[in-house]
Amino acid sequence: MIAQTSLAGKTALVTGAAQGIGRGIAIELVAAGCRRLTIVDLVAGEELRQTVAELESRGAEVLFVGGDVSQTATVTQAVDQTVQRWGQIDIIVNNAGISKPTSFFETSDEQWDQVLRVNLRSVFLFMKYGGMAMRDQGGGAIVNMSSISGITGGSTGPDYGASKAGVIALTKFGARRLSEFGIRVNAVAPATINTEMIARNYASLSPEEKAKRLSNIPMGRMGETSEVGRLVAFLASDAASYVTGETVGVTGGRMSS
Ligand SMILES: NC(=O)c1ccc[n+]([C@@H]2O[C@H](COP(=O)([O-])OP(=O)(O)OC[C@H]3O[C@@H](n4cnc5c(N)ncnc54)[C@H](O)[C@@H]3O)[C@@H](O)[C@H]2O)c1
Known part of the structure; x- marks a missing residue:
């Protein structure tokens, strides 16, 4: 029998x-049947309120943990609170990330450290501490957010593509070492998805450059957050029971930066 994408x-x-994208992922997880969801984010303003309202209107219970995902204390608190509240943690989606477009020589040493901490260290921390909880309960699924920039090097800055390439390597290492505990680890690599991050990055581009970037996408449009969310829901579900260590693109056919 073929397992469906059911959570x-x-x-x-x-x-x-x-x-x-994180909001789009949360909505698609709930659409696939997940009803208990922890959100970890730095900000707790109007955007969060709207996301929680949307998820609750679809029948989910939501726990919010505020904090910086690159800090060990935030990660252990988020994992502990989730397990305390619901007794288990089956799926972890390491989506939080930042990008700051800069030229090579303008990229400060501090920016390099910050981007690597938020985009890569946080993934290691959740795989480590969340993975321990999954190991103790007998398994789970982790999906990490990489990017096409992790494959091509990207054009945002030297830090961003390097952090996302690190996510791909960490995903493969995790799959190799965590399979024996019933934990699958995969990554997704989006290209251009219609979010605030892209709006900020595109704000500094000329109309010609924006048009050029869109013309690099064979499907001729940006992706929607739901299109990433549905892929994540599949990878997190038992329908993907033999898929681990993979990085799956969601790009509209775009293959270069
Ligand atoms: N938008 C794209 O085209 C695109 C393409 C490829 C990969 N990605 C990746 O997808 C992920 C989501 O991107 P997005 O476009 O939705 O970005 P976004 O800026 O719209 O949202 C990012 C979210 O992460 C949160 N966040 C940022 N730093 C944090 C931290 N230190 N601790 C906790 N939360 C933090 C922000 O508050 C925000 O809610 C990122 O990892 C990004 O690199 C995005």
């Missing part, structure tokens, strides 16, 4: 889900 009975934790 009924599962508990999920999604980082950076107040807005953007």
